[in-house]
Amino acid sequence: MATATMNWGTYTTVVRGGSYGVNTVFSEIVSGLSTSTSPAFAIGYTITGDATLFRYNSNTDTVYTYVLRTSSSWGDRGGSVRIQLPRTAVTPNLDEDLDWTLGWNASGEVYAERTADMVFPELAITLSDSIVPVSGNTIATFTFTEAGSATISDFTADDITVTDGITKGALTKVSNTVYTMPLTMPASGNGEGVVSVAADVINPRNTAATATFTYIDRVNAEISLSAAAISNGGTIIAQFDFDYDVPDFSSDIVAVNNPGAVKGNATNVDDRNRCWIVPVEVPQAGEGELEIELPDDAIGFYQSAVRAQVQFAPKITLHISATDNNVIAWVINTDNNGGHEIEIEGDNISSVDVEGLLRPFYHEWVPNNGNAKGMLKILGTPDSFYQNLEFTITATDANGTATKSAAINVVDVAPxxxxxxxxxxxxxxxxxxxxxxxxxxxxxxxxxxxxxxxxxxxxxxxxxxxxxxxxxxxxxxxxxxxxxxxxxxxxxxxxxxxxxxKPSRPTWQGIPDVHRITPSVTAIQYPIVYPYYVYRVNNSFSLNLANYVSSSQSYVLTHQSGNIPPGLSLNNRVLSGTFNTAGTYNPRFRASVGSNIFRNSEAINFRIYSAYTNPSLSSVTGSTRANSSSPWRLYVRRSQTQNASVTPFYPFLIHQSATTNQTRWVTIVFTSDPPGQFWLRDDGQGIGGTFQTNWNILAPNVNNPYGRDSGPNNTRQFSGVYGDLPSNGTYNFRVYC
Missing domain, CATH: 2.60.40.10 (Immunoglobulins)
Known part of the structure; x- marks a missing residue:
């Protein structure tokens, strides 16, 4: 198989928009590449980057020359072109795809490398302080790694981005790969800032980078001590807690007010630098108070001073006081006035244990004075007797352990x-x-x-x-x-x-009484209609008599005398049922406390009316029916109460021809289903100014509870007359004037 490389030929620099011959060099003669000069980009190749032209120019046996034209706008950072050719594009095939990068920097200096061998600069941003006080500075350092022989150039402050409110300082070049810039925090507030550089802002290229920092207006600090009191030469642990990271905390900034105290090194005990501890050895001799302080703004931020005090004194011998003869006398079924207390004194007591106590006893350790002293409480409420219930107390302090045995005897105290x-x-x-x-x-x-x-x-x-x-x-x-x-x-x-x-007498009270009758001592008479109206046959009725009895003791309520209306009965102090017979009933009830000769009681009478229907008036004769202003009116109603107006009523008027000592009959006919009541009332109006209200009323056919007048010359004034109407029929009333 063949191999291939690329180069710039004889060129060492390039300019914008220039055309340059670049070579593809094969290790042996190949075939299959296009030699056409017309395409803007050579056939078979893939071109990416800052080139506007890449076409075939010429070739020898193993070298193919191409014209590469640089972009006229590649800017101040230089540029590069990536040229790729598949291994199968030529014969014989290449051992691998051709993939080279031809590049230049801002000065036009050129380089050519296999793309796989290109190492682009990596950027890292570090900060001198990641937590910064308001108005303070942190120094951002930008460090690049170079790629091959390429030189980093043209990195400016404009390439750096910061969070709003953060002020950038001048960018300083420390070396070809290192730059620094101060960043100034806002004047107030707490927040987080970011400094960053985007990818590929320099020549030849770079990775993106980011760094984060926190700016703080004020840090809140707290201090706590491991004990409130300690013996000479002992070590107290001072813990400092902050609400922000304090990475540079040290014991050097912690102050103590006694030169005999020795501070140890500060140790961070969390993963955010927010909790630090400092061991402090108290003076070896004497006694007094040691103050440990973190002064104002000691940590480099705005921060208020915090301080805490510890008492130091000569070592205390661990001692368990127990009790006389170590025996506790405990009164059965009591808590012994809140338990039994045993004082324990020592040097920073760390634990108190009790073994051998049986239920219901238990213990509770209550330290005071900074664990130098405390009370062991034995608690419980025994309900069984014990003799020598033994238990063991073990206490541990900074100097060792002490034990003491004691016992409990559960006893009685004479009553x-x-x-x-x-x-x-x-x-x-x-x-x-x-x-x-x-x-x-x-x-x-x-x-x-x-x-x-x-x-x-x-x-x-x-x-x-x-x-x-x-x-x-x-x-x-x-x-x-x-x-x-x-x-x-x-x-x-x-x-x-x-x-x-004797038992207290029960009393009847609260019963409605329109007549305000005063009860007698031994028996109260209430001859009234309850509860004002006549009850109709088939009406249901319920009266809880207990509502009207007042007694501080249990009492019995009975029906003593008089008839209870048929259909009603007394059960559990309630008179209830349904009326089934019309009539007037006067039951008597008694509330009694005690029995036999010791009984004390009080009785009461009720009057209850029962009728079939509301009586109605069908006619009035023998007189003149008149309008509502007539002096005499007849009312038909369900009770004999003489107060409020009730309808229906029939007014009637004595004949206008009536003279003194003259009797006039008025005939009234009822056609409904009495018994009921009637009510005849004088409205107090005279006739023609001659006759006043001195009227004699005779009602011979009815039961008139007021009787009749004694004669025509009697001056008794009648406000009205009423009585029972025992049955249907016609009733004559004679009015004597």
Whole structure:
């Protein structure tokens, strides 16, 4: 197989728009290439780059010469042409495809290389500081690698791009491959900046490159110490935390206020340079306070000072105080007033452990004074007795370990009785539950003395006397003699006074009463319609009587006397059902507390009306029907309440010819289904100014609860008259004037 190379012939420089002979040199005579001079580009070749012409010119046995015309606009960075010929384009075939680059720099100096051997310059950008304070500078360094003998040229500040707000300085050439430029940060704020160079901005070519930096207005710093107190010669760890990277932190910028303190080297403990620790050895002798400080702006940025203090003193011997004889007396079923405390003192106590405690006991370590001292709390509420429940305390500090054994005895404390300040009130005829408070645990009790048929039981914190007090009516007061015991001892026989009382009387209240009737002491009479209206047959009814009973004790509600309307019944203090018979009913109900001779109660009467339908008036005769301004009006309604106006009503007027001492009959006919009520009312208007409201009203055919007037000369004024209408029919009213 043949091989091939390319060259510029005798040319060492080129210019824009110039034509030059370039050669393809084969290792032996080949055939198959076009020798036509007419095509703008030689047949068989592929041309890319800054050439405007590449055509055949001439050839010898093994050298083919072509005319290459450079672009007239390749600029100040030079140019290049890549020429490719497939290996099968000639015979014999080439051992590999022909692929060469012919190039020139800005000065026109030429070079020719296999494309595969071309090494284009690679660009790297480094920064003197990646974190920069506002208004500060970082130096950007641009480093190229050269390709072959080509020379980098024409790299300018315009080829460099920076983030808005960043100011570029002058570009300085350090060498043929190294350039530097200062970058100035904005005057305020926090942010991130980028400096970059695009690919192929120099001759011969270059890779793209980017570098990123952060500019900071202020860095927040915090300091914390590994302990608040330490012994002489001990080492305290000061930790500094920042909210931005601080890559150059060192212990040299950390200040201590005691020349006897020794600082170690700073160590970064995260992967972002935001957390640093500095070991500080406190003075070997004496005692006092050591302050560790990071001064203002010490890290090279705006930053406020932070400081912390540690107490140092001579070494403390580790000591566990435990208790007298190392035995804890614990009262059963209590938390021993919040537990038992054991003080432990040492030099920077690091751990406290307890072994051997059984449930329900547990421990809690509460350090104070910077781990130099603390309280070990033994906690729990035992409900069983223990004798010598042993446990072991192990404490460790900076100087070693100490242990101590202790034990718990769960015991009783003798009880005491808290006698109530007032005699216990024993209520006759009712269940009683009277409490006598006991301090410390009550396990058993004896109750003696004057008795009223009660029993007793023992709770952990009281003696309860309970039961129905039947008693002896001749005995009204006395004492219970009480003794309370537990494993810790017993009380003396203690007198607890008591007195007998009758149960409180229940009261009826809140019942609607249009007449404001005052109840009597033993029985309240409410002869009213409840709840104002007549109930119709087939109407449902429900009245919760408990809503009107007030009692501090449990009571029984019963029907005492009087008829309950048919269809209704009393269950669980509720009178309910459906009316099935018309009529007027006066049931009496009683609320009672207690039993037998000790009962206390109060009763109440209700009046309930039941009718079939609303009565209606079909006619009025014997008088003149009049308009609504007539002095007499007849109202037909469902109740006998004498207050609000009710319709329908029929007004009627006495004959205009009526004279003094003259009787006039008015006939009223009802055609509906009474019983019901009627209401006859004088509107207080005279007739012609002659007759006033001194009217005698006779109602012979009805039940008139107000009776009749005594005579024509009586001056009694009637505001109205009402009564029951027991059945359908015609009713005559006689009006005497």
């Amino acid at each position: 005491t009785i808290s006698v109530p300040s007032q005699p216990l009130s024993v209520v006759l005829g009712l269940p009683n539950e009277l409490e006598i408070p006991v301090r410390n645990r009550a396990e058993s009790a004896e109750v003696k003395g004057t008795w009223v048929g009660l029993d007793h039981r023992v709770d952990s914190d009281k003696v309860v006397i309970f039961g129905d007090a039947l008693g002896n009516p001749g005995v009204t007061e006395g004492v219970f003699m009480v003794v309370v015991k537990n494993q810790g001892g017993e009380t003396q026989e203690t007198p607890v006074p008591w007195k007998l009382t």
